[in-house]
Amino acid sequence: MQAVKMVVTGPFSAGKTQFISAVSEIDVVSTERRISSAAEQIKETTTVAMDFGRITVGPDLVLYLFGTPGQRRFDFMWEILSEGMLGFIVIVDSTRPETFREAKRILETFETYASTPFVVAANKQDHSDAWEPDDLRIILSLQNGVKVLPCVALDKESVKNVLLELLYSVLERMDEEDR
């Protein structure tokens, strides 16, 4: 049995739990807590330990999706989470520009942990005030090879697309390494 791991990260309330729930065949194992700190009180619960989702491919192969906790005080989990991952997805709430700087910090931190491919999901594109993926690319100063994908985490097809694009990037990276 081989277990393949992908990490879903991003700022507080970006939609990480929603993203994993959309495709996981098990109820997402997460630790939602009511939020205590006033600064972060824009929604009722937050993920305090991790999200954990699963997609079984066959009797010998399974994909695990690990979501990082949203609040900063759990940053120390990131490095543990990133070990052995196939790739990672940075989810950004496209409607909240005040979180873009944080998204950039998270992205850069994960890059230092592992040189695996990653994609950015410009989430909540169903909102009229969502910023364009192309604008996010500039704001996050991403290299051309990095994909910024429009996403609505409430929509399974949209989430599938992000996962597939990440897997395509993984294949492309393998091709490059073979050359």
Add this chain to the structure above:
Amino acid sequence: MALKGNLRDFSTTQLLNLINLARKTGTLSIDGPQPAQLSFREGKLIYASLGNGQNDLAHVLFEAGKLNTKQLQIIQSRAGRTSDKQLGHLLIQAGYVTQSDIIQSVRQHVLDIVYKLFTWADGHFRFDANRLPEPDRITIPIDLESVIMEGSRRLKEWERLQHELPNLDVALRFTERPDARLRNINLTVEEWRVVSFVNPRNNISQIARANNLSDFQIRRIVYGLLQAGLVEFVRQQRTAPVVSKTNSTAPPAPEPVEQQSPSVKRSVVHRLIERIRNL
């Protein structure tokens, strides 16, 4: 007068009861899996040390997370013969720790040791009346009644876990049952660390070592994960994984402790793509 014997015949619980009731002063030495020493003043536990070394204040504060590795190294290389009490004063003055950090950390260190002794079933012991720790050691009086109660409670739990999970040489894997009872599981950071090492190639002892967990702690966590249906035992066929890793010619490490999927084959990625397309 001679208070000596073997834990087989006179248990830790009984010894502590006696010391408490007789309001004894002195040091109890036990030759268990590691040498241990407990000191008492008028029936109160005041100091404990286990094994050789690692009982000094710098280590105690490091283990309690009050000092980081770098600070520990600096203290070890520079502090020389500074006594625990002196070091404590210096650290408080320098603003690294507070007095209550020190008291709490030392107290916790002592309790961790004494609770461990409750699980020892064998070992010679000897009580030396009026022998006390070196005067430079920081001592904190702790009531034995509560220690005995908590120790007994833990012993019961330890015995149950030992019974449920006698063998730590087996590996774990995630369950495949889609109906696994995964609703509403709350994982702590520690549990999560363990989860991230779940892999048919890592046995439970290895996971414990990699995460610096005691047998008791790892048993407790694994038992919880098993009960929750999140993981299951890997049956005793430690063969090569069905899907070989990219670099199958690499020699296997003697004591592998692996996180999931260090490397993945192209065919695996294709299968993942196929599966997600059909979700």
